[in-house]
Amino acid sequence: MSKLKECRKKHGLSLQLVSDELNISVSHLSRIERGRQVPSPDLAERLSDFFHGEVSEMEILYPQRFSQ
Template sequence: MSKLRKCRKKYGSLQAVSKELHIDASHLSRIERGTQIPSPDLAERLSNFFCGEISEMEILYPERFTSVSPKPSLRKTTEPEVIR
């Protein structure tokens, strides 16, 4: 779940927040899912609406702020067997 969606859920439903921001709910949903990039003006309005809990940069460039946990290695960590 994106940080934007987490913030939005604290403040209300998709419809309620989009109505407050005077945008279409489907537009906000696409931004939350990362399939659409908001305008800089809308990113600023979203950040202000959420009282700075999420920055404009996090809204405009969410991929730069996601922390991806490294996947565990599938390789064995034991020493290789020596054949003589």
């Protein structure tokens, strides 16, 4: 499981809620969480900011390096 998904689930947030807050589609966020799509650096920064730095931009951009 990616650090991004772990963080989202830890806070009990749905894909819908996070995607609405960031103005992206649920499917786009889901693909990012599953490592099927790489977000833009800007979106990685926005995701990190949304979670108050609990997940870093690097963990979002390169999930394969940080997955367990």
